[in-house]
Amino acid sequence: MSRARRLGQGGYVDRSRPIRFTLDGRSYAGFAGDTLASALLACGVRIIGRSFKYHRPRGFLCAGAEEPNGLFTLGSGARTTPNTPGTMTELTEGLIAACQNGWPSVRFDLMSVLSLAAPIIGAGFYYKTFMGPRRRSWMFYEPFIRRAAGLGRAVHQRDPDRYETRHHHADVLVIGAGPAGISAARAAARTGARVLLCEQDFLVGGSLLGEGAGALEALRTEELAGLATLEVMTRTTAAGLYDSNTVVLVERRDHARPDPARGDAREILKIVQARAIVFATGAIERPLVFAGNDLPGVMLAGAVRCYLHRYAVLLGERIVVATTDDAAWQAATELAAAGAHVTLLDERAEVGGELLRRAAASAATVVLGAQVRAARGRRGVRGVRFVSPQYPSGHELPCDLLCMSGGWSPVLHLTSHTGIKPAYRADLDAFVPGGYAAGHFGAGALTGAASAAAALETGSAAGLRAAQHAGYGREASVPAAAPGVAVAPAAPARPRDAHWGKAFVDFQNDVTTRDVATAYTEGYESVEHLKRYTTLGMGTEQGKTSNVNALRQMAQLRGIDVPAAGTTTFRPPYTPVSIGALAGRNLGQHFRPVRRSPLHDWHLANGATMIEAGPWLRAWYYAWAGADAETAYVEEMRLVRSGVGLSDVSSLGKIDVQGPDAGEFLNRLYVNEFARLPVGKARYGVMLNDDATVLDDGTTARFGETRYFMTTTTAQAAEVMSRLEFLLQTAWTDLRVQVASVTDQWAGMAIAGPRARAALALALPGIDVSDAALPFMGCQEVDFAGVPLRILRLSFSGELAFELYVPSDCGTALWQHLLASAQGLGIRPYGLEALASLRIEKGHVAGLELDHRNTLDDLGLGKMARTSKPFVGRELRGRPELQAPERWSLVGLECQEPAARLRGGAILFAPADPIQGHGRGYITSVTWSTQLNRFIALGLYQGGLAHAGEEVLCAYPLRGELVRAKIVSPVFIDPAGERLRA
Amino acid sequence: MLIPCPHCGERDYREFRYAGDASKARPPLGSTDIAAWHDYVFLFDNPKGGHREYWQHVLGCRRWLVLERDTATNVVGRSWWPSEGSPG
Incomplete structure (x- = not known):
């Protein structure tokens, strides 16, 4: 225990509101306004961790976000959060905290024997030691090393809390609410600019909170509330600065006890777009480097001052302050005024007279030219050894607290995130931002301002400049750059000879x-x-x-x-950001939303097993046909080949194309002729990319003089839509055509099989669906029971088939009506697996073949192209490379081994080839054929159908399979198309 | 990044999709100049600095627009309809 004690008055803690918490199961109490760190220090807890490698006892070094030692695991169960600095943890009732990296406890840690091994576990120890004797050695050692070393551990349970993402827009974003930030925000907001002021702490004031009574009050922060265009965000850290003045902030809301059941967020990621940014991020004090500088009770002078003034905790009775600059003198005199016995050791042989006068007026003893050599003690500092002109061979002072100050480092992390290198300023002995991007302004200690007055001055200038950059307050005159602030040059804090122990x-x-x-x-x-x-x-x-x-x-x-x-590269985030905050609400279903057909609920209620197909959930197979996909799809195929089946095709992309020039537009898009497509007819078409690879295929029906209804594949719907818009808006702006996506507006279903017409006749009495009225590739738009119904006679399966489209909200009614009316014909639904298998038997290409690498000729569709008219891709289609006879092109494959099966992705080899490398092609789609009673496949093969009748080997190395197959036409059934024209 | 859509005004870039180089002229429909098509389809500069790009306001008005953007800093300049040509 230390001799720290809470003072009877002062500070920004509410003594009327005690707050209880536990550390490693022991109960403690602090006050509202405390951090976990200040409360523990006030309770006399000094050892709060064991160090990473050597398991040395450690106490708090700092009072802010830079704390390296005081990390805790907070919460319990699924809410466990490791590696949280106690200095940033606002004390809340019932807080559960645990120390990290000590076993069995941080006060008595068995692993500290590692300290004795320190000479051998220095830099590069792991690299040198655990790499041998074999290459995999590190993998063996690593888990043991990680267990002995390290920080807190994450839990594997699902995080029950809710996280949000928000977007903010501001004219001026001010980062840091210390004196510079507050004054910048005030100056900017007074011009009418919309200002966001963010502060990682739960109080505004920054360094002023640690400056003693009256310092913060003089700033009259209560006035900020009166500025209508100013929003202050506390507990909000600026984690990263990105291009275009985008700043990512993270707000922590643990203090408000967020309840996920009520929709409260525990953390909110705020993405801010700001026209101008003021960086008022302050500075961090540096430790001195001497033997034992990590002992509990050795702390930064500014931190000790902050605990004294902000939390009213006096951390020691016999205090030594070791410094290389002026700032710590203030700490020394204030600690002396608070009743401690203080000795000030300054490395400089000479300092300003004003400092000496003030010190003389206090009870502090001053030694100039004094260099600390070592801190003494085992579990906490008990004394300090230093050399001075008076004691050239060293002298020891007893103490229970050692404050150190090795100068200040401006917090330039954010400005560096944009790639601006820090620049060294010798007068400050510190790095400052090497410059500012347009619209970025620095203020306060970041720019080297050493006093609150200088911070205020640079702050209001930066705030006004930022507002002007954003277009406000142009008439106001900005004060010239703040006059040079006299800073006593710090003596470089040189690392001391370390022979007295680890520094x-x-x-x-x-x-x-x-x-x-x-x-x-x-x-x-x-x-x-x-x-x-x-x-x-x-x-x-x-x-x-x-x-x-x-x-x-x-x-x-x-x-x-x-x-x-040089310096290392600073990258976001400034302080660690939880994965939850980054994920926000993009979890589970929200991570990748699914699209559902209007018939989705019917499928679920009627035995469908669903499968993801791109963004869609589609019916895969139905329980009536079998208990698993392997058996069910074969049954469903039999149904379509012999009777009649009904399938949901609502996911097909649907595009309404209208206008006087719509026919011409389609004629330019598709490789085949569309200009003379008559009303009442549909046509299968293929469109190419500019480079002549196939973009998509589909059917377009003409329902009126200027009205067309295009369908696309499910996968390419968005791409095709965007392409049509591109061509109309950039290339062919003279065409009078409008396009609109109507995928969600129409439910689609395919009725297929030899009995399809009979089924339709039963379902749609009064509508002529005869071959004369509705021939193959005919289409009709009719009114059925007051509902517009589009009937297209086209076939994906190779059987007699129709596609029906109704407005989405009527989809389920029509679907049920079809099933009920044609019940006597044995109609049943079939799913995606059967749909895809039927098309393989018929040799229709689909997404697996349309992979943006294959040309029209590769897919055996070259004859479709009408080269006498211009169409997208026509010119580049003629490139010799695309016409080479040995290109991989579409073939059918028949399995030649009754006991074996073909597999998608199998690599194709000629029988004499060695089975290695990429082969001569691969299988794209496979199915069991109910018609041929064997496995069949579509694939791409070098030279294609020129090799028809030859045998190939299908290699599937993942399973060690090698199966013989024969190259055949990709159209396995009804090559003459008699069935679909029946 | 905020993108000025000529129809909708300044909007967050997440509403748009980047859609390619707009600095090249598409050969006219039916042009049989293979070299011109080859150049338009395959040959792109990869400038560091100012560039003209197509963006489509897919989650807004769905209009295609040409945008000036600095590829190194993401600083956004003017935008205009492709049919109107550069404002100068």
């Missing part, structure tokens, strides 16, 4: 100065290599506290200056 650069990944030196010795000098070799900056906090210190050490080792050493 940590990256706390989260246990990277020490020795590891950086090893990387250098072994040639991993570039920062990107250094990062990967030592894992530096690769933890959840992504090097927020460690990057610059590591760079500086490497620069020293290489004998170059810091900017020459």
Whole structure:
């Protein structure tokens, strides 16, 4: 336990609202306004984790998002969330927290014996050790290593919470609600611009929250509510900046106890489109690097100050403040004023007089030119060893808290996301954004402003400029760039000689100065290599506290200056984002929505097994025909070949084509003639891409002088629709034609089989469906019981068949009517599997053959083309490569082995070929043929039907199968088409 | 990215689909100039910087439009109907 204690007054905590929570099953209490970190510190809990590799005891280092040590697993059961920084966890009643990476507990961790092995588990240890003796060794070792190392674990249960995605538009987005951000948002909103101000914390104020009474109040943040065009978003982190001023924010709502049953979201991903952006993201304090700098009780000075002022927690009684810059002097004097015994060690031999005067007025003792060499203690800091002019060989001071400040690193992650490299500023000893894209503005500590006053000044200038960029407040004059703020140059915080113990650069990944030196010795000098070799900056906090210190050490080792050493690349997200927030509502069915036929419910209620076909759910087979697809589809095929069946074809794409030039339009689209298609007739057509591969096939019927009804394949419906629009709007703008997708407006069904006409006659009394009235490829538009009904006599199965279309809401009624009227003829429904098998027997190509690589000739349809008229793809169709006789083209295949089967995807070889490589073709579609009593297939084969009658070998290496088949015509049944013309 | 649709105004790019290079002229219908078709169908520049592209407002008015876009930065410029030609 530490000597931390909550002060009786002050801070932004509500002492009237105690909040209970548990850590590893023990109960604690804090106040409303606390974070998990501040509450634990106030309760005297100091060790809250064990380090990643060495299992050293660790305490909180920071008070913000950059915390590398204080990670917890929050919640329980399916709501377990690992790796959450306690410094960012708003305390809520009943919060369940668990420490990570300690066994059996973080206070007494058996794995800490690893510390003794530290000399051998340095940089590159895993690479060097677990790679041998065989290549697969790493796979064997890895699970054990992961168990011993590491952070929290995710659970495998389904996340019961709900996540949302929202889109926001703003004139000005201000990121960070510290003094600079608040002042920027205020200035921008006063011009009338719509302003979003986002803040990752649950309070606005930023650094002012840690500056003591009155600092935040002076900013009068309550006025923000009065600005009508300003929206403030707290608990909202800007995770990434993307092109076109798109910023992704993540809002966390755990504090509101979101209930998924009520539709509450736990996290909301907000995609913001902003005309201008003000970055007011502040700066992060850097640790000093000395032996034992990771001991619990060694903390950043700014964090200690924040705990003192914001949470009213005084973290120690005997405090040493070690610094290289001015900022920590404030901490020292304030801690002394709060009653602690404070010694200030500044590395600089000389500092400004004002600092000394203020220190002298406080009770703090000051030692100049003092360098900390080591922190002493086992489970917490007990003393600090330093050298100074007075003690050249070292001196030790007892302490229970060691504050350190090694300078400040501006939070330039977001500006770097667009690829703008950071630039080093020697006067700050820090990297700042190397520039800003158009419409981007920086303010506050990000730009090097060292005081709240400078932050306010740069903030309001940036806010006004951003508003002007967005088109507001043009008349206002923007103050010139903020006057140079006098910053006392910080003394570079050089890593000390580490012979007194481990000095940590990256706390989260246990990277020490020795590891950086090893990387250098072994040639991993570039920062990107250094990062990967030592894992530096690769933890959840992504090097927020460690990057610059590591760079500086490497620069020293290489004998170059810091900017020459370069920086690593910053990538989104700034802080970890949950998978739930990224997924939003795109889960399960919402991840990939399905389309349903108007007959969907009937299928479900009548024994259909459904299958996904592209975005559609279609009836695969029906229970009447068999218990599984293999048996059912064969029965359904028999029904269609011998009697009559009914099938749902509503998923076919349907396009209404109208206009005086519609005939000409279709004539240009399809390879075959359409200009002279008479009213009352339909025609099968094929359309090509510009490169002469087949785009789609389908039937178009002409129902009036200027009215056509096009059907497309299910798969290509959207593509064809878009293509028609493209040609009409960009290429053939002179044609008077309009197209509209009517796929959802019409239910479609196919009635097929030798008894199809008889069935239709029973169902549609009074409508002449005789061969004379409705010949093959004839079509009629009739009124049936007050409902428009379109009848097209065409066949996909090769049998006598009709397609019927009615408005979608009448689909089920017509379907049921057909089944009921023709019951005496044995009519039954058949599904997609039988539909697809029937077409294979007939040799009709479908999606498996129309793969955008095959030409009209490859599919045996070359004769359809009418080359005397222009059509899309005509010219490039003539390329010699596309006319080569040895192209793979469509063939039928008959299985020659009674006990074997053909398989889709099988590779085709000539009998003398070695069975290897890509062969001479492949099988596209396979079915059992009820007509031929064997497996048949469609496929593509080199040279195609020139090889008719020859035997080929169908190789299916996945199952080790090699089956003989014979090349035949792809039309297996009724080549003369007598059945469909019956 | 916000795309200015000449019909609907500025809309989020998710309502549109990218639909190819608009910097090339399609040979006139019936042209038998194979070289011109070959150039139009297969040969595309891949510029870094300003480009003219077809976009279709598939989840809006379904109109095709030509858009100026910087391929490196996604900064969007003007847009116009393909039938009207470039505004200059």
